[in-house]
Amino acid sequence: MTLTSPKGTHDLLPEDLATWQFVEQTARETFGRANYQEIRTPMFESTDLFERGVGESTDIVNKEMYTFLKGERSLTLRPENTAGVVRAYIQHGMDRRPKPVKLFYMGPMFRYERPQAGRQRQFHQIGAEVFGVDTPQSDAAVILLAMTFFTKLGVPGLKLEINNVGCFDCRGDFREQLKALLAPHLMALCGDCNKRFETNPLRMLDCKNETCKAVYTQPEIAAFLNQDHTCTVCQTHFNQLLELLDAAHVPFERNKMLVRGLDYYTRTVFEITSNHLGAQNAVCGGGRYNGLVKMLGGPDTPAVGWALGVERLVSLIAKQTQPALEYFVVSDSPSHALALCQQIQARGFSADLDLTGKALGKQLAQANKLNARYVVICGESERESHSIVVKTMTDGSQESLPQELFFERLTLRAPVPA
């Protein structure tokens, strides 16, 4: 019986990581330039945090959490990171920092689900959150940040869908009206929708069942849904956001059926999908969550943010190759080989050497397998004359030169040492 990684988890091998590192590096660069700062919170939190923060009626909390008991404490592997970031924001009094507080994070999340294409039990998210501002321009800025990031990475086939789900006040009214309207149709609707009718009727609109869709597109219901049922404040906010997106030339689609699965969203919700993915086509999702900070015991603080799935993102962009090895040192003297290698590395180049003590010809063959661009040969005769042979592997040409001259040349081309 061979050991394998647990169901729904994957090893990231060196050849995969080149693309991941490219994504992470681009993220740090893009967010850094936009003045976001990185935050790292624990991979597990009190179960309570997610129950209160993510929402008791959500699937995530109901059936997807990895929860375990340690002594009296119930802990849960984080299924998402907004709740964790909000907890840290409150705990460290970050509301005393200059507003807005702009944070980003990246790391693994855990959800106990049946794995399939684009869905695993341990997956990775990159997310951004802005605390302390309630303006439409902060919504726009956050969405633009995501779009800029995707553009930089060259992600194809993207679509931005956006909706206004209202605030806690107007959503309640809408909810009751919707329930009144849908109640007579319950018999015709699927089991899931009947459950959602009680727990979270807004999510019924997102149902993929054809019969249910048919009901929701009936003239009477469609007409109701077509009206904006949010309050004037929410509507104004949303309309201003749409204008800002237009002004920034960001194409979007208004999707009145779009409802996020997490309870904490208010007003703006959005989702970025790609038609190059399978059934799990959402790359990025987010929105405004003005009530969450207060709900978790902090000061009443508006916030907006999003999270994207790194695995899905990586599957969409061109595969990056690992940087090639620059130098390979060939020598029959271990001490000289080690010293040379270190000196090359100190000047900012990658260098490797043989550790097995094999013959020079074999060492050269190894350099070739490792795809080294240059081989530095330092054998007995070179040592006597304090020289070195530099061989260019692509064309086989080589040059003998004094060691000092070699290092001078290296220094000239080398990046500034850290």
Next chain:
RNA sequence: GCGACUGUCGCCUAGUGGUCAGGGCCCCUGAUUGUGGUUCAGGUUAUCGUGGGUUCGAAUCCCAUCAGUCGCCCCA
């Protein structure tokens, strides 16, 4: 939680009841003890996912189980 399909060396794969399995790639050794890539010769790696059954005989047929993939659901 439900459904469909798949499961042979590290990777790709031949083999659809009759020698406990063949090939390609990779890896290692040698030809080539101060010069790699090509070529040539050799070598290592598989109790055919696991367990049971049918049969004189099973990688091959049947059942179960596990795992993977895709879809439902849900979401990033």
